[in-house]
Amino acid sequence: MSKQTHIIIKELLKEFKYTQSDLAKKLNVTQASISRYLSGQMQIDIDTLKEIANIFNVSTDYLLGRSEIKTSEETTNINAFHSISTDGLSKEEIDLVKAMVEQLKKKK
DSSP states (O other): OOOOHHHHHHHHHHHHTOOHHHHHHHHTSOHHHHHHHHHTSSOOOHHHHHHHHHHHTOOHHHHTTSOSOOSHHHHHHHHHHHTOOOTTOOHHHHHHHHHHHHHHHHHO
């Protein structure tokens, strides 16, 4: 099950070392509104969600818990990887490349 938006925003606040007050100022809302967003007492409207995504440089899908990919840069990297041509490689070589990628992912 995906994380809820308010939990993701709390994690981003910690990561960026922002307080609720900092986020409130950036969004031009009250700190009480941020508190209600983060407690799940109040839904975040779509425009505010977009602004939060911009502030933290993440996608709205990430904020909504629909994707583990934070930024469009990560999406671009993934798309670039998928566009790499394997023409001329044997099945064994392709499998080796896939195994290497899996090893790299495990290191993270």
